[in-house]
Amino acid sequence: MKQKELDGYQEFVKGIWRENPVFVQVLGMCPMLAVTNSAMNAVVMGVATFFVLVASSFMISSLQHWIPRQVRISLYIVIIATFVTLADYTILATLPAAHKQLGAFIPLIVVNCMILGRQEAFASRFPVKYAVLDAVGMAGGFLFAMLALGSVREILGTGTLFDIPLFGKGFEPWVTMILPPGGFLTLGLILLFFNWVTKKRGEFLQQVATEREGL
Amino acid sequence: MDNLIWIFVSALLVNNFVLAYFLGLCPFLGVSGRLETSLRLGMATTFVMVITAICAWFLNTYVLIHAPYLRLISFIVVIASTVQFIEMAIKKLSPALFKALGIYLPLITTNCAILGLAIFATNRGYGFLEGLTFALGAGAGFTLALILMAGIREEIEKTKDVPDLVQGTAMNLIVAGILSMAFMGFAGLFSAG
Numbered sequence: 297m298k299q300k301e302l303d304g305y306q307e308f309v310k311g312i313w314r315e316n317p318v319f320v321q322v323l324g325m326c327p328m329l330a331v332t333n334s335a336m337n338a339v340v341m342g343v344a345t346f347f348v349l350v351a352s353s354f355m356i357s358s359l360q361h362w363i364p365r366q367v368r369i370s371l372y373i374v375i376i377a378t379f380v381t382l383a384d385y386t387i388l389a390t391l392p393a394a395h396k397q398l399g400a401f402i403p404l405i406v407v408n409c410m411i412l413g414r415q416e417a418f419a420s421r422f423p424v425k426y427a428v429l430d431a432v433g434m435a436g437g438f439l440f441a442m443l444a445l446g447s448v449r450e451i452l453g454t455g456t457l458f459d460i461p462l463f464g465k466g467f468e469p470w471v472t473m474i475l476p477p478g479g480f481l482t483l484g485l486i487l488l489f490f491n492w493v494t495k496k497r498g499e500f501l502q503q504v505a506t507e508r509e510g511l
Numbered sequence: 512m513d514n515l516i517w518i519f520v521s522a523l524l525v526n527n528f529v530l531a532y533f534l535g536l537c538p539f540l541g542v543s544g545r546l547e548t549s550l551r552l553g554m555a556t557t558f559v560m561v562i563t564a565i566c567a568w569f570l571n572t573y574v575l576i577h578a579p580y581l582r583l584i585s586f587i588v589v590i591a592s593t594v595q596f597i598e599m600a601i602k603k604l605s606p607a608l609f610k611a612l613g614i615y616l617p618l619i620t621t622n623c624a625i626l627g628l629a630i631f632a633t634n635r636g637y638g639f640l641e642g643l644t645f646a647l648g649a650g651a652g653f654t655l656a657l658i659l660m661a662g663i664r665e666e667i668e669k670t671k672d673v674p675d676l677v678q679g680t681a682m683n684l685i686v687a688g689i690l691s692m693a694f695m696g697f698a699g700l701f702s703a704g
Contacts, residue, residue, distance in 0.1 A: 325536040325537065326534055326535070326536045326623045330532060330534075370591060373588075374587075377584045380583060381580060381583050384583070399634070400627060400630040400631055400634060403582075403630050404627055404630070407621055472692070475695065476691045476695070477689070477692040478688075480688030480691055484683075484684030484687075484688060485685075487680055487684065488677060
């Protein structure tokens, strides 16, 4: 089989928008919704996921020739769990307050289907350099999505962003937004917006193409 | 006894795993298209949850007090092997049920509700009976949410009024949001009494 031509820049950029893990592939939803009730929590969680994804992609990609196919999934899970434990204890030591708020959701990074999905679909097949670029792009896209959702929910739900008040005293917090239903509704609306932008962009490109043919 | 009932009802309704804790969303959004499959998946998940709760209790009591940093790795290994074991057992004992569950059985491993259950039970320091009740309640709650969602989605499909842009995950999420809002009503169940 001929090796697919790889372009490092493309592998990096695709995760941010075109194949964004959250908005397009709808992976890793559980932590996505559970911890985005404030922008700060979203960032801590996003960075932890970033670390785990990049580190395990690097590890698995470098070990790809030694991992037997039959036991690969279990091995991936054990490698991911090791890095998650590292991240968990690091956050506990450096940011105890954030660790308390995120609670059980840091260990749950292990079962984030986005991470296992990237190992299976990409890191285990391609050279280390591209695997790391792909992981950075995907994790960046995830962080971007977390931040978008966390900011919207915090601004509407408490009227602050990173604990800095944005509105005057007259602002009545929309409490539902920081409660579970707000997570579902906000992500639903963001997805809707994403679909709309993608559709409009497609239409625009098509229009340009037909105009060019006319000339 | 009161305590056990409280744990069960809390996991079933007030702190529903799917609608309040956002655990197990992948199967919730992925498999909730048909009523029948969601019921089966719910039952299989409940079963794995109960086994996991028992194993987690044993691990916590006898092994992990000596090495707490191994918690995550040992839990995930236990869950993966339990699912594998149950798969083999069901295949041997009841091929019909095995066929009916199909691909959903191995996929239970990556359901975050299971690992979440083990971690929550540990963090709250539940004993054996409490852990078991918690697992039953959480499993029943997961099944309930899945069935409700499947019912709504089947009805929506019949209307054919949904615009193309909204169809798929966006609509499912908004429906889930409304369901979750309805479940918030249960929060008053205990504070009033």
